[in-house]
Amino acid sequence: MTTADVVGPDRAAPPPAPEEELPSGLAGVYARAWLNLRTGNLGPIPIIVGLVVVVLLFGLTATNFFTATNFVNLVNETAGTTMLAFGVVFVLLLGEIDLSIGYLAGIGALVVAELQLPGSSQHMNGILAMIIAVAVCAAIGGFQGSIIAFVGVPSFVVTLAGFLIWQGVILNKLQQRGTIIIQDRWINYTDSYGFSHLGGWLIAIVVSLLYPLAILYRRVSARGTHIAQQNWWAFAAKTGGIALVAFVTVIVSNHAKVITTSLGLPLSGVIIVFFFILLTFLAKSTTFGRHVYAVGGNAEAARRAGISVPRIRVLVFMISGATAGLGGIIFAAQVNSVALTFPPGNLLLNAIASAVIGGVSLFGGRGEVRGALLGAVLIGTLQNGLNTLNVSNGWIYIITGLVLLGAVTLDTFAVRLQARSGR
Amino acid sequence: MSDTALLQLRHITKSFGSVQALTDVDFEVNAGEVMALVGDNGAGKSTLVKCIAGTHSADSGQILFEGREVHINGPKDAARLGIEVVYQDLALCDNLDVVQNMYLGREANRFQILNEATMEHHTAETLKSLAVTTIRSVRQTVATLSGGQRQSVAVARAVMWNSKLVILDEPTAALGVAQTEQVLALVRRLGEQGLAVILISHNLHDVFETADRITVLRLGRDIGVYERRQTSQQQVVEAITAGVPTKVAGIPTTAGVEQ
Numbered sequence: 001m002t003t004a005d006v007v008g009p010d011r012a013a014p015p016p017a018p019e020e021e022l023p024s025g026l027a028g029v030y031a032r033a034w035l036n037l038r039t040g041n042l043g044p045i046p047i048i049v050g051l052v053v054v055v056l057l058f059g060l061t062a063t064n065f066f067t068a069t070n071f072v073n074l075v076n077e078t079a080g081t082t083m084l085a086f087g088v089v090f091v092l093l094l095g096e097i098d099l100s101i102g103y104l105a106g107i108g109a110l111v112v113a114e115l116q117l118p119g120s121s122q123h124m125n126g127i128l129a130m131i132i133a134v135a136v137c138a139a140i141g142g143f144q145g146s147i148i149a150f151v152g153v154p155s156f157v158v159t160l161a162g163f164l165i166w167q168g169v170i171l172n173k174l175q176q177r178g179t180i181i182i183q184d185r186w187i188n189y190t191d192s193y194g195f196s197h198l199g200g201w202l203i204a205i206v207v208s209l210l211y212p213l214a215i216l217y218r219r220v221s222a223r224g225t226h227i228a229q230q231n232w233w234a235f236a237a238k239t240g241g242i243a244l245v246a247f248v249t250v251i252v253s254n255h256a257k258v259i260t261t262s263l264g265l266p267l268s269g270v271i272i273v274f275f276f277i278l279l280t281f282l283a284k285s286t287t288f289g290r291h292v293y294a295v296g297g298n299a300e301a302a303r304r305a306g307i308s309v310p311r312i313r314v315l316v317f318m319i320s321g322a323t324a325g326l327g328g329i330i331f332a333a334q335v336n337s338v339a340l341t342f343p344p345g346n347l348l349l350n351a352i353a354s355a356v357i358g359g360v361s362l363f364g365g366r367g368e369v370r371g372a373l374l375g376a377v378l379i380g381t382l383q384n385g386l387n388t389l390n391v392s393n394g395w396i397y398i399i400t401g402l403v404l405l406g407a408v409t410l411d412t413f414a415v416r417l418q419a420r421s422g423r
Numbered sequence: 424m425s426d427t428a429l430l431q432l433r434h435i436t437k438s439f440g441s442v443q444a445l446t447d448v449d450f451e452v453n454a455g456e457v458m459a460l461v462g463d464n465g466a467g468k469s470t471l472v473k474c475i476a477g478t479h480s481a482d483s484g485q486i487l488f489e490g491r492e493v494h495i496n497g498p499k500d501a502a503r504l505g506i507e508v509v510y511q512d513l514a515l516c517d518n519l520d521v522v523q524n525m526y527l528g529r530e531a532n533r534f535q536i537l538n539e540a541t542m543e544h545h546t547a548e549t550l551k552s553l554a555v556t557t558i559r560s561v562r563q564t565v566a567t568l569s570g571g572q573r574q575s576v577a578v579a580r581a582v583m584w585n586s587k588l589v590i591l592d593e594p595t596a597a598l599g600v601a602q603t604e605q606v607l608a609l610v611r612r613l614g615e616q617g618l619a620v621i622l623i624s625h626n627l628h629d630v631f632e633t634a635d636r637i638t639v640l641r642l643g644r645d646i647g648v649y650e651r652r653q654t655s656q657q658q659v660v661e662a663i664t665a666g667v668p669t670k671v672a673g674i675p676t677t678a679g680v681e682q
Contacts, residue, residue, distance in 0.1 A: 285536055287535050290519075290523065290530055294527055305527040306499070306502075
């Protein structure tokens with residue numbers, strides 16, 4: 001968005017690019033896209049292209065990848081990692097790291113499993129149990145964040161200690177019992193419930209309307225000021241794109257079946273979209289989010305501007321703890337239990353890799369919540385597709401690692417190109 | 424000393440342990456005036472400014488703001504009075520755009536939800552009022568701006584909050600010739616708009632381009648105040664390197680250089 005209302009001679013500055021005044025209408029969309037491409041301002045384009053390539057590749061080679069049922073499975077498999085990756089975005093935006101989230105997810109799952117245990121003294125409603133579990137994880141995150149913010153111990157060390165401690169707690173709790181079965185239906189719904197066909201359509205309509213309503217609200221609130229507004233064509237394309245994705249998702253989900261039972265739009269996916277919108281709003285449209293970016297960009301400048309840097313750090317680690325706890329619950333719901341093998345696979349590393357593949361910088365101040373979503377979907381699709389091809393776990397790790405390396409290398413080149421073109 | 428001074432410091436003394444940083448310093452600046460503060464390294468310029476900005480508090484002495492005695496115990500007190508400091512490192516967030524930096528820590532919001540339209544509008548207005556015309560878009564990230572533009576953003580941020588006194592710490596230290604000219608023009612404009620400006624600089628060329636008066640510090644004492652029009656660079660250089668405070672000699676004049 002450009003307000004080219006202040007133009008004047010500046011002998012020392014680089015000469016203004018000739019295409020600074022972008023034409024309006026459809027030509028403007030092309031001009032901006034071309035400008036962005038040349039200057040390395042690619043945004044989420046490479047990862048979306050990568051996703052399309054992966055889907056086409058597996059669709060052509062694996063017999064049971066490109067099916068409606070596998071799509072619903074994929075959503076349910078990916079939801080937990082995505083939830084953790086959302087929290088990772090905020091931590092990385094500060095330029096910090098949280099290594100404890102894998103086992104914090106385990107703590108979330110463990111707390112929820114203990115609280116729903118039928119016949120035990122603490123037995124309670126599943127929804128209440130989930131709220132308490134997420135609160136416990138947020139509190140743990142806040143505690144770790146306090147040590148980082150107030151004592152000044154590096155986050156790597158504090159959360160590495162957390163990694164060991166919470167792993168130990170889980171081991172102690174589950175060593176004798178082995179596995180706790182989750183029977184509460186509300187908890188299990190988080191990774192198994194599917195909406196009815198009608199419910200799916202209604203959700204698709206609501207999601208499709210959110211973006212245009214937000215943009216219209218912004219236009220109305222900017223009336224009377226000379227603020228450059230988004231090109232109408234770009235606006236129409238985005239609105240249409242979101243609606244297309246929403247409705248195709250519902251159509252596919254409504255076709256998904258296990259034997260004769262229809263699966264429908266998975267609740268786990270709706271939870272992810274809900275938190276995606278909520279956390280994007282938090283990051284981009286609130287003072288808190290602005291301060292997170294500021295602290296990540298230049299903590300000293302933020303401090304001098306009157307921002308309480310420790311407060312921001314503690315809150316971000318609370319978010320990280322809460323999303324880890326919720327992600328853990330979703331993982332437990334996937335297998336209806338918590339076992340000694342929790343968290344599954346490389347949960348911690350997959351979550352961090354998702355955010356990084358999505359373009360979130362490890363050095364703070366750069367990245368977006370949507371990056372975590374796209375990165376997690378790419379990794380999830382890749383691993384799901386390789387599984388359906390019966391590729392060994394070893395190769396799955398190797399290929400995931402190569403994709404991570406490729407994505408970050410591409411991003412580094414793009415950033416260098418941006419720096420050179422002065423944008 | 425005139426009675427109309429916006430800010431007056433009287434007999435300011437400050438020491439750090441056994442190091443006497445400021446000894447019985449008097450200083451003043453009027454509204455609409457650019458007052459340069461010059462002196463060699465370790466002369467006490469930074470300490471004096473930090474006493475005004477609230478980073479340090481003076482051991483003894485008086486601070487008068489708009490004729491009333493004030494106690495500045497922190498940067499927030501200074502900001503409340505309308506005193507803003509632009510430090511040498513500018514304290515900008517490179518990853519944020521111009522608007523976001525201008526409103527850093529004071530974002531326009533309703534229930535913690537940002538009001539981008541208001542912020543963008545006022546940023547553009549402020550830059551226009553200061554004739555900062557080289558910034559193409561207020562939605563550019565600060566990382567893409569030239570040194571002079573960054574300085575302009577930092578100054579504009581200090582001015583935007585109805586400030587009465589702006590303190591600039593070496594604003595041209597890292598700039599090329601053309602950009603230095605831009606920033607100096609901006610400094611003069613601040614004075615013309617009725618703000619009091621304290622300009623700390625090593626560069627006497629800059630000082631003589633912009634300042635109305637010049638205060639010289641040497642070894643923690645004020646050597647004197649010079650009217651720029653009635654002073655040569657040579658006189659100021661002598662004061663910086665060999666000046667003796669006239670007060671000690673018991674001759675309270677506005678300027679004094681002892682050979």
